[in-house]
Structure formats: structure tokens, C-alpha cells
Amino acid sequence: MARFWLCAGCTVFFLAFLILHSRFSGSSVLREFIFQISWRSEEILYKLDVGWPKHSEYFTGATFCVAVDSLNGLLYIAQRGDNIQKVLVFTEDGYFLRAWNYTVDTPHGMFAASTLYEQSIWITDVGNDFLMLWLHGENGTGPAKFNIPHSVTVDSSGRVWVADRGNKRIQVFDKDTGVWLGAWNNCFTEEGPSSVRFTPDGKYLIVAQLNLSRLLFVAAPPVGSIGYCSVISSIQLADQVLPHLLDVSGKTGAIYVAEIGAKQVQKYVPLKS
Ligand SMILES: *[C@@H]1O[C@H](CO)[C@@H](O)[C@H](O)[C@H]1NC(C)=O
Ligand SMILES: *[C@@H]1O[C@H](CO)[C@@H](O)[C@H](O)[C@H]1NC(C)=O
Ligand SMILES: *[C@@H]1O[C@H](CO)[C@@H](O)[C@H](O)[C@H]1NC(C)=O
Numbered sequence: 001m002a003r004f005w006l007c008a009g010c011t012v013f014f015l016a017f018l019i020l021h022s023r024f025s026g027s028s029v030l031r032e033f034i035f036q037i038s039w040r041s042e043e044i045l046y047k048l049d050v051g052w053p054k055h056s057e058y059f060t061g062a063t064f065c066v067a068v069d070s071l072n073g074l075l076y077i078a079q080r081g082d083n084i085q086k087v088l089v090f091t092e093d094g095y096f097l098r099a100w101n102y103t104v105d106t107p108h109g110m111f112a113a114s115t116l117y118e119q120s121i122w123i124t125d126v127g128n129d130f131l132m133l134w135l136h137g138e139n140g141t142g143p144a145k146f147n148i149p150h151s152v153t154v155d156s157s158g159r160v161w162v163a164d165r166g167n168k169r170i171q172v173f174d175k176d177t178g179v180w181l182g183a184w185n186n187c188f189t190e191e192g193p194s195s196v197r198f199t200p201d202g203k204y205l206i207v208a209q210l211n212l213s214r215l216l217f218v219a220a221p222p223v224g225s226i227g228y229c230s231v232i233s234s235i236q237l238a239d240q241v242l243p244h245l246l247d248v249s250g251k252t253g254a255i256y257v258a259e260i261g262a263k264q265v266q267k268y269v270p271l272k273s
Helices: 002-025 028-037 129-135
Strands: 045-047 061-070 074-080 086-092 096-100 107-112 121-125 149-154 159-164 171-172 179-186 195-198 204-209 214-219 231-236 243-248 254-260 262-270
Touching: 061 121, 061 254, 061 262, 074 107, 107 243, 149 231, 159 195, 195 243, 204 243, 214 243
Parallel strands: 061 107, 061 243
Antiparallel strands: 045 262, 061 074, 074 086, 086 096, 107 121, 149 159, 159 171, 171 179, 195 204, 204 214, 214 231, 243 254, 254 262
């Protein structure tokens, strides 16, 4: 009870701040926060960076995916459409650097794998069969079977987290042995996960739900049994924004979300560091 009143106090303060703030920066901030406030029993972990990017005119297609190269402070974005640039490169600060449209036709997913000596970016062109190949998984509903494995990430203890979107669950495997460690379904009864990434501190798994236009922050379980899935925080985006894939900067914890419906990439920054 005490906690609720404290939160209600924060909410009033926040609203006053936002109404003032929105007079100067437009109403989209206000709309964003009203959605967040409606989930006030949850912690608010991230806020939209309204000034990012500085050149949104480069978003000319359906933005399907993003990849952060935090070593070099770069953000890669791939978009679909006819006669447009397919890959855009921005700095993490929001400045546009370059674009290209050769070698890429219908991008679906991407990831950055840079080292101190070499920058590289991997882009998948339609489909996500590469996940099936890596896991040697079969289509189906049982343990270690998949129905549209859509995104994958690895945690610091070597567990592989797979967004098994069609089966409305996340499945977890040991990276080295491939042993199935469990599945989470209870958070995804409405819609399966489209994207999975950890915050750099490993405390939360960030999950995108496409048609619900929602981001969930799920508590990351300690090493061992994964237990049940527990949502700590969420961000409700506007209807039809359709967040498809996201990536997280390992340095700053910033989240970049590729929104197919809104045709843009948005940046969310952690409130606490
Ligand atoms: C590449 O982009 C240019 C414009 O920037 C456009 O004229 C050209 O048609 C595009 N090529 C493809 C294959 O999309
Ligand atoms: C995979 O399995 C699901 C249900 O188990 C089914 O709905 C879907 O059509 C299957 N997909 C393929 C490519 O066989
Ligand atoms: C989202 O909605 C579209 C259109 O209704 C549907 O085809 C698609 O399967 C849905 N995707 C998910 C992840 O539920």
C-alpha cells in the first residue's frame, strides 16, 4: 500500500514535468509516457530518446532490423522497399553516416560482429532458416522443436535464448552441449516473442511483441533452472508501430527498436545506469 502511494506521488510529479516538457518538444513525449504511467505498478526502466536520430528522413522503407556495433559506436539498420537504400549506418549519437543498396534484397535480420581489427555486419535475406541450421531443430511444438524461431541471443553463462514465436514461447539451451534447459510460455499467452536481447548488466531480457506493439522487460533467472517468466516492466508503443527486431548497446544499454509499421528505428535509454 505504502509503495502504491509513493508511486502515485511520482506519477503526479511526472505528469506535471511532462506537460511542461511537451509544450516545448511536441506531444509525442506525453503520449509515450501516458502509456507507461498506466502500468504504474511496474518499474519504469527506460525512456524514449525523442532527439534520436537527427536525420529521420533516411527512413524510406519498412525498417525490419537493427544491429549495434557498440565497439565502434555504430548502428546498422536494414529496410525493405523498391529503389531505396537497404542498409543505413548511423552513429549511436544519431548522425547519419552512409547507406548502400547493393548485395541486399529483402533483409530480415542482422547482427554486428566487430573486433578491434575488423568491422563486420551479417544480414539475413528473408527467412530465418539459419536458426534451424544452428540448432538442428525440427518444426513442431515439443521441447527443442520450433515454429518460426525468430531471434536468438546468448547470455553470459552460455545459455542460448530463442524466441520461438509461432509456439508463443522462449526456449533455452546450453551453448556448448545443446541440452534443452527449459521454456517460458506464461509471459507470451497473447502473442509470441519476436525479438530477444539482454541488457548489458544481464538483469533483464528485453522482448518485442510485434502485433501487440509492446516491449517487455523480463527478469533474467540465475544460472541453473530458468523457472517461470516474470515481467518487471513494459513499454506499450502506439497501435500499429509493430516492433520487429531490436538490439542493445553493450556499452550504454541503449535499446534500438526496428518498427515495421511506424517505418522508423527508435532509441530508448536507461533511466538509471
Ligand atoms: C539504389 O538506390 C538508388 C537511390 O539512392 C536508386 O536510384 C537505385 O535504383 C537503387 N537500386 C536498387 C537495386 O534498389
Ligand atoms: C510447423 O508446425 C506448426 C504447428 O506445429 C504448423 O502450424 C506450421 O505450419 C508448421 N510449419 C511448417 C513450415 O511446416
Ligand atoms: C501479426 O498479425 C498478422 C496479421 O494479422 C499475422 O499474419 C501475423 O502472424 C501476426 N504475427 C504474430 C507474431 O502474431
